[in-house]
Amino acid sequence: MSNNPSELPILxxxxxxxxxxxxxxxxHAVDDISFDIRQGKTLGMVGESGCGKSTTGRLLVRLHESDxxxxxxxxxEVTRASSKEMKVLRTKMQMIFQDPYSSINPRHTVASIxxxxxKIYKKVRNMQEYEEKVHQLMETVGLADRLYDAYPHELDxxxxxxxxxxxxxxxxxxxxxCDEPVSALDVSIQAQILNLLMDLQDKLKLTYxxxxxxxxxxxxxxxxxxxxxxxxxxxxxxxxxxxxxxxHPYSQALSSAIPVPRLNARKERIILKSEVVSPxxxxxxxxxxxxxxxxxxECGEADxxxxxxxxxxxxxxxxxxxxx
Amino acid sequence: MDKILEVKDLHVHYFSNRxxxxxxxxxxxxxxxxRVLGLVGETGAGKTTLALSILNMIRAPQGKxxxxxxxxxxxxxxxxxxxxxxxxRGKDIAMIFQDPMTALNPVLTVGDQIAETIxxxxxxxxxxxxxxxxxxxxxVGIPGARAKEYPHQFSGGMKQRVVIALxxxxxxxxxxxxxxxxxxxxxxxxxxxxxxxxxxRTYNTSVLFITHSLGLVVENCDEVxxxxxxxxxxxxxxxxxxxxPLHPYTRGLFGSLPDYSEGAARxxxxxxxxxxxxxxxxxxxxxxxxxxxxPLCEELHPTxxxxxxxxVKCHLYQENANVEQPI
Amino acid sequence: MGNNTLSRFMARQSKNITQFWRQxxxxxxxxxxxxxxxxxxxxxxxxxxxxxYDFVTxxxxxxxxxxxxxxxxxxxxxxxxxxxxxLGSDNYGRDILGRLxxxxxxxxxxxxxxxxxxIAVGGLLGAIAGYKGGLFDTLIMxxxxxxxxxxxxxxxxxxxxxxxxxxxxxxxxxSTSMIPGYIRIVRASIISIKDQExxxxxxxxxxxxxxxxxxxxxxxxxxxxxxxxxxxxxxxILWASSLSFLGLGILPPKPEWGNMLSEAREFIQYAPHLxxxxxxxxLLTVLAYNLIGDGLRDALDPKLKR
Numbered sequence: 039m040s041n042n043p044s045e046l047p048i049l050x051x052x053x054x055x056x057x058x059x060x061x062x063x064x065x066h067a068v069d070d071i072s073f074d075i076r077q078g079k080t081l082g083m084v085g086e087s088g089c090g091k092s093t094t095g096r097l098l099v100r101l102h103e104s105d106x107x108x109x110x111x112x113x114x115e116v117t118r119a120s121s122k123e124m125k126v127l128r129t130k131m132q133m134i135f136q137d138p139y140s141s142i143n144p145r146h147t148v149a150s151i152x153x154x155x156x157k158i159y160k161k162v163r164n165m166q167e168y169e170e171k172v173h174q175l176m177e178t179v180g181l182a183d184r185l186y187d188a189y190p191h192e193l194d195x196x197x198x199x200x201x202x203x204x205x206x207x208x209x210x211x212x213x214x215x216c217d218e219p220v221s222a223l224d225v226s227i228q229a230q231i232l233n234l235l236m237d238l239q240d241k242l243k244l245t246y247x248x249x250x251x252x253x254x255x256x257x258x259x260x261x262x263x264x265x266x267x268x269x270x271x272x273x274x275x276x277x278x279x280x281x282x283x284x285x286h287p288y289s290q291a292l293s294s295a296i297p298v299p300r301l302n303a304r305k306e307r308i309i310l311k312s313e314v315v316s317p318x319x320x321x322x323x324x325x326x327x328x329x330x331x332x333x334x335x336e337c338g339e340a341d342x343x344x345x346x347x348x349x350x351x352x353x354x355x356x357x358x359x360x361x362x
Numbered sequence: 363m364d365k366i367l368e369v370k371d372l373h374v375h376y377f378s379n380r381x382x383x384x385x386x387x388x389x390x391x392x393x394x395x396x397r398v399l400g401l402v403g404e405t406g407a408g409k410t411t412l413a414l415s416i417l418n419m420i421r422a423p424q425g426k427x428x429x430x431x432x433x434x435x436x437x438x439x440x441x442x443x444x445x446x447x448x449x450x451r452g453k454d455i456a457m458i459f460q461d462p463m464t465a466l467n468p469v470l471t472v473g474d475q476i477a478e479t480i481x482x483x484x485x486x487x488x489x490x491x492x493x494x495x496x497x498x499x500x501x502v503g504i505p506g507a508r509a510k511e512y513p514h515q516f517s518g519g520m521k522q523r524v525v526i527a528l529x530x531x532x533x534x535x536x537x538x539x540x541x542x543x544x545x546x547x548x549x550x551x552x553x554x555x556x557x558x559x560x561x562x563r564t565y566n567t568s569v570l571f572i573t574h575s576l577g578l579v580v581e582n583c584d585e586v587x588x589x590x591x592x593x594x595x596x597x598x599x600x601x602x603x604x605x606x607p608l609h610p611y612t613r614g615l616f617g618s619l620p621d622y623s624e625g626a627a628r629x630x631x632x633x634x635x636x637x638x639x640x641x642x643x644x645x646x647x648x649x650x651x652x653x654x655x656x657p658l659c660e661e662l663h664p665t666x667x668x669x670x671x672x673x674v675k676c677h678l679y680q681e682n683a684n685v686e687q688p689i
Numbered sequence: 690m691g692n693n694t695l696s697r698f699m700a701r702q703s704k705n706i707t708q709f710w711r712q713x714x715x716x717x718x719x720x721x722x723x724x725x726x727x728x729x730x731x732x733x734x735x736x737x738x739x740x741x742y743d744f745v746t747x748x749x750x751x752x753x754x755x756x757x758x759x760x761x762x763x764x765x766x767x768x769x770x771x772x773x774x775x776l777g778s779d780n781y782g783r784d785i786l787g788r789l790x791x792x793x794x795x796x797x798x799x800x801x802x803x804x805x806x807x808i809a810v811g812g813l814l815g816a817i818a819g820y821k822g823g824l825f826d827t828l829i830m831x832x833x834x835x836x837x838x839x840x841x842x843x844x845x846x847x848x849x850x851x852x853x854x855x856x857x858x859x860x861x862x863x864s865t866s867m868i869p870g871y872i873r874i875v876r877a878s879i880i881s882i883k884d885q886e887x888x889x890x891x892x893x894x895x896x897x898x899x900x901x902x903x904x905x906x907x908x909x910x911x912x913x914x915x916x917x918x919x920x921x922x923x924x925x926i927l928w929a930s931s932l933s934f935l936g937l938g939i940l941p942p943k944p945e946w947g948n949m950l951s952e953a954r955e956f957i958q959y960a961p962h963l964x965x966x967x968x969x970x971x972l973l974t975v976l977a978y979n980l981i982g983d984g985l986r987d988a989l990d991p992k993l994k995r
Contacts, residue, residue, distance in 0.1 A: 086547035086548065086549065086550075194635055196635070224405050224574065225404065226614060226615065226618045226631050226632040227631070227635075228618065229617070229619070229620075229629035229630070229631030229632075230633075232620070232629055233628055233631060251548065253548070254577075254619070255620055257620065258620030258629070291549050291552075292548060292549060294552075295548040295549050295551065296548070296577070297575055297576075297577025297578045297581055298577050298580070299575075299576035299579070299619055300580065301580060301600070301604045307552050308552075309556055310549050310552075310553065
């Protein structure tokens with residue numbers, strides 16, 4: 039497409055699958071998804087609980103092993119990387135976790151949490167260098183120096199999340215998976231952390247995969263968006279385009295469900311039928327069909343394929359043309 | 363107008379480790395009959411404590427209502443006997459909790475739980491109570507036949523519908539809804555709120571809608587109160603508050619929202635943190651974080667100023683403050 | 690430079706230790722208990738200076754069942770000496786205080802060593818079962834179930850019989866009976882902790898399995914293990930006496946608290962002091978270990994600092 043290096047995908051995911059075996063059958067957590075993440079950009083991944091978005095994030099940094107498909111990061115195949123290659127990859131890809139309470143070890147001090155990756159990778163030669171580097175990281179994420187020896191329980195959710203961010207930055211990665219980093223925080227703190235993440239992206243030229251269920255957050259921070267439903271991508275587009283004109287009926291419903299805190303913004307909600315279908319041993323056909331207001335008998339027969347219905351707009355819906 | 367609930371000068375404290383947590387500080391709030399009041403605030407602002415106080419359910423010895431009065435339809439709730447309170451709770455005032463998973467008893471069928479409430483509060487036979495329970499379930503969009511099922515057989519959104527059916531079973535005059543949709547997915551949240559709006563209108567119930575989401579307030583409420591560090595800092599109709607937010611904290615909340623500052627590259631969060639409720643600042647509780655702080659704010663706690671019923675607790679708007687009003 | 694770094698490191702370590710001690714010393718009972726255990730340990734170490742071993746193991750039937758404080762004439766190394774029996778004497782005319790002092794050696798070692806061995810082995814197996822899961826888990830847990838289904842007394846007898854009757858084998862026999870408990874506790878705690886996000890975060894920053902278990906998991910499961918171990922110290926002392934009653938392990942006339950207790954049973958009506966002395970010693974030791982365990986658990990918990 040373009041020769042601009044910032045347009046090149048740093049990460050390519052192709053036909054990625056992850057099934058979990060549960061007592062009732064096979065849970066199709068991630069079912070054949072493909073997408074690219076452009077260097078220096080943020081890809082927002084949106085969906086409701088159980089749609090497989092967190093599993094996808096964990097597959098990318100290999101906290102889970104994928105069943106099939108490929109993840110190429112900077113030309114290296116993540117799914118088949120040896121432990122030696124993984125060790126190198128981990129310095130390039132990091133993750134920020136959802137729950138600021140369970141994602142940092144309550145027994146360790148702030149400094150030892152942030153400095154642990156430095157020790158594991160022997161990034162520093164001596165204690166002095168180590169301390170300097172930890173102080174520098176703390177400053178980068180806006181943690182006061184006096185918290186160096188503090189324990190996590192003395193800190194609020196926002197500061198804890200800053201610790202998690204500093205830990206992820208310690209190895210100077212280029213790509214970070216942000217798994218709902220602000221959903222456990224109050225709005226005023228949420229805004230502080232979102233600003234921090236965006237500033238860091240500018241300063242350090244980071245690439246993000248930003249996983250969230252909150253559309254207003256993803257709209258604010260993302261350049262591109264994929265919308266997931268029961269383990270599959272139903273729509274993928276540039277953020278602006280997608281919010282201006284959501285094509286997939288599920289995207290339309292999601293977008294209409296965002297509560298907008300402005301007078302006269304009251305809009306017609308699209309109320310979906312029934313409830314989420316189980317992702318365990320799903321039947322063939324469109325997984326959204328049972329809730330879809332536009333479903334036809336043919337929707338229950340074949341799986342819809344993610345296809346380009348307009349330039350730059352990928353949608354997985356049999357009747358997509360109707361909404362273009 | 364006709365007031366269904368009047369809270370006056372309420373103080374509620376919790377005690378732990380020789381420290382006093384001042385959860386609610388000199389709070390006064392009126393609710394009009396048949397209206398929906400949105401109560402907005404962050405974690406730790408005292409929203410749930412207020413709801414529990416209204417039911418007189420603050421448990422000693424950890425918590426205590428220190429002073430103040432809560433009048434429901436003219437009767438003082440804090441002076442009621444245990445018997446009167448039992449009749450009040452569930453019948454006249456009902457509460458919906460945030461988490462539908464824990465609000466239902468897992469070993470009783472949902473029909474039993476609803477019928478039990480009806481049987482306790484109304485003079486009906488067991489069969490009549492059961493029949494009414496089935497009817498209530500149908501009202502919230504669940505087939506009456508499912509009354510014989512247990513809570514674990516329902517999905518999250520369906521459970522919250524059951525909780526709503528349970529709370530509306532005795533046709534309460536006041537409903538306390540504590541973050542009723544926070545635990546649900548957005549599309550399910552839309553369904554549940556749609557249903558709640560419909561029921562509230564049908565039964566003419568007054569609702570205290572507790573939430574941290576300003577977006578839900580504008581869509582569901584008539585009046586709105588902003589709560590900070592255990593007090594109401596701003597109160598008005600949705601039009602007043604959303605059209606012209608006065609208190610710096612309310613404005614800060616709006617500035618923190620990605621969807622409000624649409625197009626803006628950066629959010630404008632409130633700096634700092636909520637004050638420690640065991641050690642509140644001497645003057646205005648918001649003064650350490652306030653962008654418009656004046657020397658007076660650190661000395662003197664502000665009182666309510668009213669502008670056409672739009673109340674705000676801030677020195678910027680008090681007549682004796684020698685400052686120009688901010689734009 | 691390097692020297693400076695080292696001294697800073699030392700300073701930080703010593704600061705940690707002072708902080709730990711400050712926290713631990715807040716619990717007055719725990720400090721008193723630690724003091725008591727130290728005294729018992731000193732007594733055990735210097736037992737030979739207080740009473741000679743020959744003296745406390747040789748019979749002098751004419752002094753049998755003396756009351757506390759009574760004196761008697763003892764023939765010792767062919768000399769006749771007058772001796773005050775501070776805590777009285779037993780049915781063989783042996784000094785009870787002397788036997789307590791020498792018994793402390795055996796009992797303190799049994800109480801401490803068996804628990805330490807059980808924690809080491811049970812902790813390791815439990816950690817593998819909980820962290821690795823799958824086949825390891827099934828294998829270890831099924832073997833544990835089998836071990837648990839064998840009556841402990843039979844098990845201990847079998848071990849001593851197979852390995853031979855020695856003090857060390859007695860320790861093995863006793864700690865084997867406690868190992869399944871630690872496997873279960875450690876495994877259950879690890880399973881509840883290993884899905885915490887901070888463990889995933891540690892994997893994400895490239896931490897090895899060993900590092901994750903040692904630095905992130907084990908420190909978070911100390912409380913249940915400490916509680917279990919302080920309870921076990923007492924029971925292992927009593928267990929040793931049951932085994933010696935059956936003729937395994939510590940054999941008379943070698944003094945040992947549990948042993949003294951079981952011998953005293955016959956005379957409970959005429960000479961209750963025979964029962965009180967070793968009983969009190971065991972009680973105090975068990976209580977002290979429990980209180981130290983509580984103090985240790987609190988001092989290791991960062992949530993309670995300051």
